[in-house]
Amino acid sequence: MTTAIQFALLGLGIGTAYTLLAQGMLLIYRGSGVINFAHGAVAMLAAYIYWQLRVDWGVPTALAMVATVGVCGLLGWGTYQVIMRPLGRASALARVISTLGIFMLLQGVALLIWGAFPKTLDSDLPTTLVTVAGVSVGLDKILLLVIALVLTTVLWLAGRRSALGLAIRANAENQRATATLGWSPHLLGGLTWGVGWAVAGIAGILIAPLVGVTVDAMPLLVIPVLAAALIGRLSSFWWTFGGAMIIGVLQSLVSRYVDFVPGAMQAVPFLVILLLLVVRGQGVPARSTGKQTLPTLGTGRISWPWVVGVTAVGILLFLLVFPESLVVALGVTASWGMVLLSVVLLLGYTGQLSLAQVALGGVAALVAGRLVVDAGFPFPVAVLAGLAAVLVVGGLFALPALRTRGIDLAIVTLGLGSCVSALVFANGSLTGGYDGTPVGPQSLFGLDLDTILYPRRWAVFVLVMLVLCAIVVANIRRGSSGRRMIAVRTNERAASALGVDVVRVKLYAFCVAAVVAGVGGITLAFRNPTILYSEFDPIQSVLAVGYSFIGGVGYIAGAPTGGTLVNGGFGSWVIHSIFPDASPAWLMSIAGLSVLLFALMNPDGMIRTNLHLIDSVKARFRRHRPARTAKEQLPPATPHTVPPATLAVESVVVRFGGVTAVAGADLTVSPGEIVGLIGPNGAGKTTLIDTVTGFVPPAEGSVSLNGESMNGWPVHRRTRAGVSRSFQSLELFESSTVRENLGVASDPSAAASYVKDLVAPSRSPLSPAAVAAVCELDLVDSLDTVVSDLSYGRRRLVAIARAIATQPSVLLLDEPAAGLSSGETLELARVVRRLADAWGLGVLVIEHDMAFVMGLCDKVVVLNFGRQIASGTPDEVRADPEVIRAYLGEQSTARPAGGSAGPVPVTAGQEA
Numbered sequence: 001m002t003t004a005i006q007f008a009l010l011g012l013g014i015g016t017a018y019t020l021l022a023q024g025m026l027l028i029y030r031g032s033g034v035i036n037f038a039h040g041a042v043a044m045l046a047a048y049i050y051w052q053l054r055v056d057w058g059v060p061t062a063l064a065m066v067a068t069v070g071v072c073g074l075l076g077w078g079t080y081q082v083i084m085r086p087l088g089r090a091s092a093l094a095r096v097i098s099t100l101g102i103f104m105l106l107q108g109v110a111l112l113i114w115g116a117f118p119k120t121l122d123s124d125l126p127t128t129l130v131t132v133a134g135v136s137v138g139l140d141k142i143l144l145l146v147i148a149l150v151l152t153t154v155l156w157l158a159g160r161r162s163a164l165g166l167a168i169r170a171n172a173e174n175q176r177a178t179a180t181l182g183w184s185p186h187l188l189g190g191l192t193w194g195v196g197w198a199v200a201g202i203a204g205i206l207i208a209p210l211v212g213v214t215v216d217a218m219p220l221l222v223i224p225v226l227a228a229a230l231i232g233r234l235s236s237f238w239w240t241f242g243g244a245m246i247i248g249v250l251q252s253l254v255s256r257y258v259d260f261v262p263g264a265m266q267a268v269p270f271l272v273i274l275l276l277l278v279v280r281g282q283g284v285p286a287r288s289t290g291k292q293t294l295p296t297l298g299t300g301r302i303s304w305p306w307v308v309g310v311t312a313v314g315i316l317l318f319l320l321v322f323p324e325s326l327v328v329a330l331g332v333t334a335s336w337g338m339v340l341l342s343v344v345l346l347l348g349y350t351g352q353l354s355l356a357q358v359a360l361g362g363v364a365a366l367v368a369g370r371l372v373v374d375a376g377f378p379f380p381v382a383v384l385a386g387l388a389a390v391l392v393v394g395g396l397f398a399l400p401a402l403r404t405r406g407i408d409l410a411i412v413t414l415g416l417g418s419c420v421s422a423l424v425f426a427n428g429s430l431t432g433g434y435d436g437t438p439v440g441p442q443s444l445f446g447l448d449l450d451t452i453l454y455p456r457r458w459a460v461f462v463l464v465m466l467v468l469c470a471i472v473v474a475n476i477r478r479g480s481s482g483r484r485m486i487a488v489r490t491n492e493r494a495a496s497a498l499g500v501d502v503v504r505v506k507l508y509a510f511c512v513a514a515v516v517a518g519v520g521g522i523t524l525a526f527r528n529p530t531i532l533y534s535e536f537d538p539i540q541s542v543l544a545v546g547y548s549f550i551g552g553v554g555y556i557a558g559a560p561t562g563g564t565l566v567n568g569g570f571g572s573w574v575i576h577s578i579f580p581d582a583s584p585a586w587l588m589s590i591a592g593l594s595v596l597l598f599a600l601m602n603p604d605g606m607i608r609t610n611l612h613l614i615d616s617v618k619a620r621f622r623r624h625r626p627a628r629t630a631k632e633q634l635p636p637a638t639p640h641t642v643p644p645a646t647l648a649v650e651s652v653v654v655r656f657g658g659v660t661a662v663a664g665a666d667l668t669v670s671p672g673e674i675v676g677l678i679g680p681n682g683a684g685k686t687t688l689i690d691t692v693t694g695f696v697p698p699a700e701g702s703v704s705l706n707g708e709s710m711n712g713w714p715v716h717r718r719t720r721a722g723v724s725r726s727f728q729s730l731e732l733f734e735s736s737t738v739r740e741n742l743g744v745a746s747d748p749s750a751a752a753s754y755v756k757d758l759v760a761p762s763r764s765p766l767s768p769a770a771v772a773a774v775c776e777l778d779l780v781d782s783l784d785t786v787v788s789d790l791s792y793g794r795r796r797l798v799a800i801a802r803a804i805a806t807q808p809s810v811l812l813l814d815e816p817a818a819g820l821s822s823g824e825t826l827e828l829a830r831v832v833r834r835l836a837d838a839w840g841l842g843v844l845v846i847e848h849d850m851a852f853v854m855g856l857c858d859k860v861v862v863l864n865f866g867r868q869i870a871s872g873t874p875d876e877v878r879a880d881p882e883v884i885r886a887y888l889g890e891q892s893t894a895r896p897a898g899g900s901a902g903p904v905p906v907t908a909g910q911e912a
């Protein structure tokens with residue numbers, strides 16, 4: 001028992017170190033909404049500066065401390081002014097990636113100045129042993145705990161009680177609002193980053209004696225620190241303190257009691273926390289909170305003459321022309337190019353920020369390597385087995401992505417990558433430890449690929465693998481799988497409402513990306529006769545995202561371009577050719593600086609600028625052929641009818657915690673019938689549609705289609721069954737064209753397409769319903785227009801057309817006439833009437849425009865405070881005293897808030 005307490009107390013020491021770091025990171029997040037992945041690197045820099053001042057130059061301790069913290073504070077202030085402030089309007093991704101750039105830059109600069117050899121710093125706190133309840137513990141640990149408690153209390157009080165603290169928090173959410181309250185947003189931003197970095201500086205000085213001053217260890221502390229901050233939901237200083245302590249104590253106890261599993265100390269507490277976070281996560285995101293800027297994507301179009309020509313020339317240059325050192329460097333770049341291709345697939349196309357891609361490459365290499373060494377498998381068979389294994393592991397890594405997203409997912413995957421590193425790569429019995437795994441030379445179908453004797457052959461093999469992987473990724477981009485991925489990255493809610501199985505798309509993206517990263521990892525590992533797993537450490541996965549970003553995370557060609565910057569790649573070769581004695585740290589610093597410059601000036605990456613150039617050159621020489629008009633490209637519209645289906649909502653109750661949003665709704669929508677759902681703001685109308693479409697589960701009651709209960713069905717299954725919806729906030733894929741928006745809705749759900757797309761991508765003809773909807777809503781001329789360029793009224797029509805493109809039997813429209821002119825509203829009413837009468841579609845429509853509802857609907861249902869207070873024909877509802885009292889007012893035909901005065905004159909016989 002005493003031993004357990006002893007280890008728990010030791011763990012509090014580790015937890016204290018995490019707390020000191022975590023609180024500064026949390027302060028920055030609360031004040032600017034940015035997770036600073038460089039926070040551990042800032043602490044590392046502080047430790048080096050402090051070592052330089054106190055140990056090397058003999059500056060008095062107090063002065064050295066003040067100077068170090070001051071420098072960190074100033075650098076934090078400068079980081080805000082030079083990087084974060086200009087990035088204020090950039091995407092969240094660009095801001096996160098810029099912190100990865102800072103990470104790389106600080107590590108590179110520290111290596112250049114202080115070298116890779118560790119420095120030692122003694123604790124400035126007294127280290128005498130104190131006995132508490134029979135257990136001995138160093139006084140410095142107790143003092144550190146006190147400092148962590150004081151820091152947490154000060155930050156907590158400042159955040160809650162001081163006007164400045166409140167303003168800093170408000171500034172993260174709305175700079176304009178803080179400005180109108182008399183605060184300077186940039187002063188607050190600079191202060192947040194300055195204080196945050198200063199706190200990291202204090203942490204660096206205090207924890208350096210515990211963890212040592214090295215360029216590797218301290219920046220990596222960011223991983224457990226992020227986990228602690230996640231436990232605090234990235235908002236609470238006290239929960240973060242608790243999280244850090246839990247992690248510290250768990251790690252210490254595991255190191256004592258699970259010491260038979262190497263690496264368990266780092267991994268087990270992590271896995272427990274990851275599990276917690278995943279359980280706490282959300283399957284379908286909440287109603288959208290606003291637009292976000294996403295990276296621009298390439299088309300994935302393949303020009304076969306170019307691919308064959310460039311590959312053939314590349315092979316010739318590799319075999320006959322280039323010097324051997326260059327060929328080897330290009331081979332490394334090509335291997336990394338495949339790892340970065342997996343980032344393009346995951347982050348570029350699917351929007352999933354995974355920080356574990358290099359670790360996955362390492363897993364494939366490990367399995368293949370072991371099979372070659374232990375089982376004597378031929379190289380190609382071992383490669384296939386390695387890829388099969390990493391496919392499964394990739395699927396496992398996808399599981400957190402099903403319930404977490406954005407920054408949470410990045411942290412979770414970084415944690416998983418570090419678990420793999422601790423449990424597997426650091427396990428000498430699996431990897432051979434410092435000696436590595438001696439795989440020796442390989443051969444492929446009789447061709448000797450000995451990397452020592454024939455490095456050129458090996459490089460050609462890697463080049464061919466890169467080209468094959470790039471073709472697969474390009475095929476996915478052009479196929480229906482790619483369209484689904486892009487829909488998921490843009491808006492998961494809208495994607496699932498269009499019948500896209502978001503879970504399947506994410507699993508697919510993670511699995512294919514894992515295999516592509518696996519090919520990269522295997523070719524990287526087998527380039528040496530002995531595999532060393534140090535090149536698969538978790539930080540490499542972080543760097544991989546940085547390299548992808550520089551190349552262009554939405555472009556296939558961006559992957560090998562980013563791969564030029566890796567250590568040992570083309571960039572290293574160039575630097576070494578010019579400066580033979582240059583340290584690899586130069587390349588890392590240049591890469592870090594490039595990430596920052598690209599984030600600031602060209603977030604779409606290097607390749608986009610070059611593509612613009614290539615396109616403009618091509619355009620000069622291309623013969624002008626008149627483009628086919630959108631109308632010519634459209635298949636002829638055929639008269640359309642839908643399979644009849646009746647939607648029934650019975651006694652549905654929906655609760656959000658203590659709020660009852662819907663308290664017993666009953667309605668049916670029959671084929672060809674238009675039902676209006678009205679009620680004051682907050683009555684529960686959208687919640688009812690959310691429940692019918694599967695976004696929100698009912699607490700009681702049932703929703704059925706043609707008598708079959710849909711309770712428990714996921715969103716996409718309801719869509720595929722024939723229930724489609726539009727959104728009040730439209731939720732269109734704004735940066736895609738109208739055609740692409742409709743294309744996602746038109747794609748059949750066939751599972752086989754995921755496999756077929758790898759080799760033969762399927763084109764997306766619009767569904768007959770989509771074509772009919774485009775003609776009906778007069779959108780033909782807008783088909784190839786990017787949605788964000790359309791007027792608000794036309795975007796509303798696109799949202800309706802997209803809902804119709806899924807070929808529904810029942811259509812749910814959430815405020816379709818909001819923002820339309822009276823002419824457009826009239827036209828919309830005619831179209832909806834026609835959809836019901838001619839197509840046989842059942843329509844449930846929410847609208848505040850009473851004239852529209854009363855003139856159009858066959859039946860009207862009224863909600864008030866979640867309660868259904870009336871239902872019947874428009875005339876019956878209009879005359880209902882409770883409805884008049886609660887909603888319509890005495891002028892029952894008038895729109896409650898500024899609507900048109902009389903009913904829209906549309907009846908069954910009047911359609912256009």
Ligand SMILES: Nc1ncnc2c1ncn2[C@@H]1O[C@H](COP(=O)(O)OP(=O)(O)OP(=O)(O)O)[C@@H](O)[C@H]1O
Binds near residue numbers: 659679682686687728
């Ligand atoms: N995710 C949620 N968590 C908690 N409460 C919610 C949530 N979503 C909706 N509500 C609450 O449920 C009630 C009904 O909201 P809902 O948006 O469905 O109303 P509505 O009739 O569609 O309003 P409007 O006409 O303004 O769109 C409101 O009190 C709202 O605050």
